[in-house]
Amino acid sequence: MGFRTLEAFNRALIAKQVWRIAINPVSLVARVFKARYFKHHDIMDAPIGNNISFIWRSLLWSRKLLRKVLCWRVGNGEKIATFRDQWIPGLQSLMLPAGNPNDLDNVNSFIVNGAWNESLIRTTLPSYIAEDVLAIPLANNSSQRHGFLEYIHPNESSVKKGRFGDFKEARESLITAPAPKPLPQLERWTRPPVNTLKLEVDAAVNFDTGGYSIWVIVRDHDGQILLAFGKGISKTQSVVFAELLSIRDGMRLLEERGIEAHVITTDSLLAVQAVINPAEDLSYCGALALDIRNSLDSRTDTNLRQVGRSANRVAHSLAFFSLSSLTPFV
CATH class of the missing domain: 1.10.150 (DNA polymerase; domain 1)
Structure with a gap:
């Protein structure tokens, strides 16, 4: 089936159970193991113990694998x-x-x-x-x-699907692929309602250096830029991470200045989906998304929307052209 070794496959499956206990400590299986083996710890720091069962020994064996690829958030x-x-x-x-x-x-x-x-x-x-x-x-x-943030070590191999599974998915994607759609028309910038403001955010990533820059701008009904802020960071974890950070920092900037925005726009669909997804995410992207979601819940008159890049051109251009500088701009 394409597995390199059954031992690695078995260890990965058991490590998945360790991970489930770690992220859901109130589950029945987690409480049973905690009462028996780690009353005063969590499973990642639990001692070996005495007179341990074969199942617990197997969980500890796979826990070593998790420790190599996880770090604290x-x-x-x-x-x-x-x-x-x-x-x-x-x-x-x-x-x-x-x-x-x-x-x-x-x-x-x-x-x-x-x-x-x-x-x-x-x-x-x-x-x-x-x-x-x-x-x-x-x-x-x-x-x-x-929580824990998943971090894949470059020297660690992972259990991958076999060639048959890859071929099957590729074949099905070709069969079910929809017909090509005509190119959509460019989306235009839209005004916020009268006497309200619009927060536009974007991020750009330099994949050669791993650095990124974010820009946020505040515009009124007439399109005038009332406030703009940009900064660069030397390293980022992903494009979605940078996009979420631009949204959160933009909202923090408004809070610091005592400004309310009627709408917040970004051209990142993945960032918007991360914010509206209620499922728990223990990564840094999940932490940022939860921060944004909580801030939006406290602002009933503020909406987060995804727009086309052509409708977010100013913030996008500023973020792209400031990649070479890490100095904050206001």
């Missing part, structure tokens, strides 16, 4: 050990060197008022690690829910 950082836990995506080892001051044992030591303490991070950590840390977003909701 940072919220307030209180429960994350700086030099023991894996919490920085993008680093090959995902670990920080030991030997730093004791008052930095937890990640919350690097966080001040819900934001990274950039000066402390740059003076304490190596430059290449500091850039990765500063690129991690701190989502408001993560302070109440610590």
Whole structure:
């Protein structure tokens, strides 16, 4: 069937059960194992124990695989050990060197008022690690829910579907593929209602460097730009991540300035879908989407819409042409 080894396939299936226990600790199976093996821990930190069953031994065997490809999603950082836990995506080892001051044992030591303490991070950590840390977003909701972010190590192989499954999917996609549709007409920019404002956001990613830039602009009914803000970050995790960050930062900018927008527009359909999807997502994209969703719920007069790129041209052009600079613009 295309599996490289049955052992790897079996280990991946068991690791999936470990992951289910980790993300759903109130399930019956999770509570049974917790009562027996890890009353004062979670499954990722549970000790081996004594007189363990074959099932528990198998779960611990597959847990090692998860530890190689998962890292913490940072919220307030209180429960994350700086030099023991894996919490920085993008680093090959995902670990920080030991030997730093004791008052930095937890990640919350690097966080001040819900934001990274950039000066402390740059003076304490190596430059290449500091850039990765500063690129991690701190989502408001993560302070109440610590989760794991999937991180695929470049040297780790994964269980893949066999050639038969790939061929079957390709054949079915050809059979069910719809007929080509005519090219749609370019979507025009639309005015917000009179005496209201419109927030337009976009992000651009440089796939060669991994950096990205975001721009947000506020326009009135006449199309005048009342406020604009842009910034660049050295590293990003995905295009959707950058798009979601542009929406969240745009909403935060409005809140800081005491401005209300009637509509928020982005040309990223995936970002909008992530926001309206109620399913739990433990990735950083899920944390950003939840932040945005909570902010929208508190603003009953604000709507998030996806528009064509031609209707979001100003924000798109600013984001694209500012990729070469990481300096914030206001």
